Amino acid sequence: MKSNIFILPVIITFAAWLGVLAACTAPAHDKPIVTVSIEPQKYLLEQITGDRVEVRTLIANGANPETFDPTVNHIMNLTKSIGFLRMGNIGFEAAILDKVHGEHPDLPIFNTSLGVVPVTGTHSHGGVTHDVIDPHTWTSVKNVKIIAGNMFNAMTKIDPDNSEYYRRNYERFAARLDSLDTAIVSKLAPHRGEAFMVWHPSLSYFARDYGLEQIPAGNADNKEVAMGALKDVIDHAAEHDVKIFFYQKDLDSRQAEALGSQLDVEKVNINPLAYDWEKEITAIADAIAATADSTKESKH
Structure with a gap:
């Protein structure tokens, strides 16, 4: 009987130790995934979302969006997201939308270049040039402020619980963009x-x-x-x-x-x-x- 009295605390201690070990080795809770099209978008979105979501990019840095052909794996990875924030006018985006809708009809998709005044005539599509929108909307600080606003609005719809957090980050980023634009205007005015x-x-x-x-x-x-x-x-x-x-x-x-x-x-x-x-x-x-x-x- 005495031996049982001594063994019981050892068993309890060992069980507690196993519980701690399991807690330490268990995988951390995965963050929700939001997908964007290109790397600059990832940078912009991360200024707003901070550490609340994992931002993934369809095209890795070094790939060419003009010739990018999404695979089935790209589509499947995209469907794991809680939202897709597309750039807006990149050719491959339009090509995958039907496939994405087919695999994940409820996936929220947002055009982050909405509201940007387009430049046309720099690119061609099927032999037509003058009506095609230049897709490089992110190479403008003024445009990026619009894009960031679209991203903020998208995130408040996708993840409303963190909307105030996103708002604070967005406002800080927008102020930084204004300062950057002012600096470049001054620099290039001459x-x-x-x-x-x-x-x-x-x-x-x-x-x-x-x-x-x-x-x-x-x-x-x-x-x-x-x-x-x-x-x-x-x-x-x-x-x-x-x-x-x-x-x-x-x-x-x-x-x-x-x-x-x-x-x-x-x-x-x-x-x-x-x-x-x-x-x-x-x-x-x-x-x-x-x-x-x-x-x-x-x-x-």
Whole structure:
């Protein structure tokens, strides 16, 4: 009887220890998933959602949205989400909507570029160019404030329990965007009317915001450009005294590298699809200002 009295506390202690061990090794409760289309969107949404949701991207950094073809796995992963915040005008998004509705008819889907005044004529679709909306709406600070507002509204519908948390984050982010836009306006004000060259026409909205001219050397499909057309672009750039050439090293045609080596311009590698949207947009503005300023100094 005495032995049982001594064994019982040991059993209780061992059971308690197993309970603690199980609690420590059990997987943490998974956060709800919200899916976006591209990496810059992930950055923007995370400024609003903080640690309340897991934000996933359909296209990993380094993939080309112009040629992206979603697989069945992409669709299945998307259906695990509590919401899909699409960019709005990227071609592959429209291509998957019917499939997503078929797999997950109740999945809330939001167009985060709703309300952005579109730029047209920079991209083509089926041979038509003038009516096609430029999809790069996120390459504009002013646009991003609209996009962030759409994201906030979407999250209050998807996850109303955290709406006040999202509101506070959104308001802080919106104020930061206003400060960033003011800084870029001041930085680029002396360069209004000037032109820059870019291989892929990804900075149309940025150019519109700050009174600049974007001269695309390549095309939206990133296909080889006829030599005659390339010469016309070079002549046009020379007429406008272009001093900077933006290109995307990992995505652009090999012609972009060749063209850059032939031009007497500053060659700057950019990545509009980078996760750190704020860093990228600031770097583009800084490059334009620095190149233009150094050119003016050298003339004196």
